[in-house]
Amino acid sequence: MGLPDENIHPHATGRAATTVAEHQEPQDLIFYSGWFCPYVQRVWIVLEERGIPYQYKEVNPYKKEAHFLAINPKGLVPAIEYKGRALYESLTICEFLEDAFPPSTSSVLPADPFDRALVRLWTDHVNKQVVPAYMRLIQQQDAQKQRDLLAELTKALQTLCAQVKGPYFFGEQFTLVDVALAPWVTRDWVVAEHRGYSREAVGAGWAEYAARLESRESVVKTQSERVHFTEIYGRYLRDEAQSEGAKAIRAGRSF
Ligand SMILES: N[C@@H](CCC(=O)N[C@@H](CS)C(=O)NCC(=O)O)C(=O)O
Structure with missing residues (x-):
């Protein structure tokens, strides 16, 4: 099987x-x-x-x-x-x-070379700080370790939040930082429902920024129905935590 x-x-x-x-x-x-x-x-x-x-x-x-x-x-x-x-x-x-x-x-990169470099710097922060914390938080079964990871995720987002120029991360232009982050913002309901995450706890303006990302047309057009995500994430969150799929994920496979 x-x-x-x-x-x-x-x-x-x-x-x-x-x-x-x-x-x-x-x-x-x-x-x-x-x-x-x-x-x-x-x-x-x-x-x-x-x-x-x-x-x-x-x-x-x-x-x-x-x-x-x-x-x-x-x-x-x-x-x-x-x-x-x-x-x-x-x-x-x-x-x-x-x-x-x-x-x-x-374009998802600014025209100015220095601005392009800054966008790459913050995209790297999303990739190396935000995404791993989110993924590990979903997979973690131990309550204390979940609290630690929730704090880690919130802190990584707070660092970003402090830099949001608005309406998007880098100002008027929708850049690679927004692109890199948006898929995890559209999935943050998973950690909100099961791990105590709250957009409000990240900081002033974060919930508004998150809502703006979620409603961007390119994000809406590439989003499937929530019910089918529940099928996938459900097995890592509760009753199916010991399933073969969940073990495979914890053993290093990604999702
Ligand atoms: N670092 C890769 C990650 C891609 C990734 O992990 N994709 C998952 C699905 S979300 C996958 O293909 N998993 C198959 C597997 O782990 O066997 C990227 O940024 O493209």
Whole structure:
């Protein structure tokens, strides 16, 4: 029998399903996606923000199918194929899209080199401080360790919160910092419902900033229905904490 992860809902739902349906035609850029994956959503947000033509292909990365391992030897989504060449790692792909499709009307990096560097600096903070704290908080079963991780996550977000210029992180422009963070903001209800997280506890203006990210059109268009996330996260949170899937996650597999 395979891992339960192989049995996740097979395709996007809600607004994301409409977006998938609009991107079935062959294009130079093929986007290998898993509808549920926050790293995938980063790339998807950039594709939608920038209006880049792409063909959507759904992959279940837990199946480790040969055709997909040929695209990404790590077997992780997201991945892309552009004119026959493959690339993976969410932020690397986002940067590639910026370089390969030079900004005409929209861009997720500022024009000024110093500002670009600052955006990369804060994107790194999201990736190295916020995301690991969030992921470990969901997986942790021990109550005291959960409290410690909640404090760690809140602190990492407070550091960001203090820098938000508004309406977006870097001001008027919706940048890679917002892109890198948005998928975890749209999923923070999981830690709010099960781990005591509160947007208000992060600091003044955070709840408003989070709501702004959540309602950004590119974020809305790439979001599936909550019920199907509950199926996935539920097994790490409560009764199924001892399931094979949960053990695999704790053993280092990512989701
Ligand atoms: N660092 C990678 C992480 C990608 C990742 O962990 N994707 C998960 C789904 S959310 C995956 O493909 N997991 C399959 C596995 O662990 O076997 C990125 O930023 O793209």
